């Protein structure tokens with residue numbers, strides 16, 4: 414998506430070969446008009462699939478998922494990071510390793526909000542090693558719901574997550590794919 418690529422080139426900061434900062438418009442300060450164009454694009458890609466729920470993960474996927482949901486006319490559910498390991502049988506739970514913080518979080522979704530009848534679209538800001546999306550896929554699987562695919566804003570194609578998830582037969586639509594980065598330089602696929 415040219416609009417997002419241009420914005421990343423203008424306002425994104427490659428901290429090193431692995432981490433891209435997009436705080437100015439995507440995951441700290443948020444450009445809602447840009448989110449709207451992203452939502453429109455995901456709807457163009459997945460709009461015929463009968464999506465009944467968008468699932469994302471706390472925190473940075475929530476804003477863009479909400480804007481996208483206005484096109485899909487469906488609710489957004491976000492997987493919550495749980496501090497308590499003492500979880501009840503009322504939730505689906507899975508472990509997700511955090512790319513940015515280097516720790517592992519238990520993430521949960523109440524069983525009330527994912528059902529076997531649901532057709533679920535995953536949305537997240539970044540795809541790196543794929544832990545976040547794989548965790549969300551596990552929650553969808555536990556619920557017996559149908560996974561439609563994943564909409565990602567920025568896929569770092571030099572990290573293995575995208576390839577691994579596509580190899581499982583999941584449709585992943587990334588609006589931008591970064592081929593390589595180094596301090597001050599970002600190259601798209």
Ligand code: 5GP
Pocket residue numbers: 431432433434435440473510511512513537538539540541542543544545546574
């Ligand atoms: P994964 O689970 O695919 O390894 O990483 C995806 C998650 O880590 C995303 O939810 C995102 O919050 C975070 N993340 C991964 N790579 C980056 C990055 O380069 N920049 C930022 N800001 N977040 C990232």
